Amino acid sequence: MLIYYIISLIIVGIDQLTKYLTVQNIPLHETLEVIPSVLSFTYHQNTGAAWSILEGQMIFFYIVTLIVVGVIIYYMHTQGKNDKFFAFSLSLILGGAIGNFIDRLFLQYVVDMIRVEFIDFPIFNVADMSLTVGVALMLIYLFFDEWKEYRQKKVGTK
DSSP: OHHHHHHHHHHHHHHHHHHHHHHHHSOTTOEEEEETTTEEEEEEEESSSGGGTTTTOHHHHHHHHHHHHHHHHHHHHHTGGGOHHHHHHHHHHHHHHHHHHHHHHHHSSEEEEEEETTTTOOOBOHHHHHHHHHHHHHHHHHHHHHHHHHHHHHHHTO
16 A cells, blocks of 8 residues: 555655746746647646636635545555555545645645647646546546446346
């Protein structure tokens, strides 16, 4: 289990480092083009969740994040030890949740910086990417776990 907590800590470290570098090197709302018309870094302060929903509701975010972290740790110890894929997805979610929680706790907003230029998509950060990939992997795990269970029941009824 320790390896999955280390993965989470690495994600938090990378997330906080990229946010620090953004704040130190890019003025607020300014853009630094990395790959023209594809990728840029734009320093943005988000007081809400994804797509800036629930702006300014910090107490709500504190409570929800603490509950989510508690649930993740619980599942990491009860279910994660049985499946590495599931534990890995939980570690990505945990790292992302803690990365954004640190910002909310100390700054009262989340530092976002990654901007995909070729589509109209909100600016995001490393923690957001980790959360998204973690949730996607968890959905894949749950789908295949249900399918496996269905197949076992189907074989058992013959």
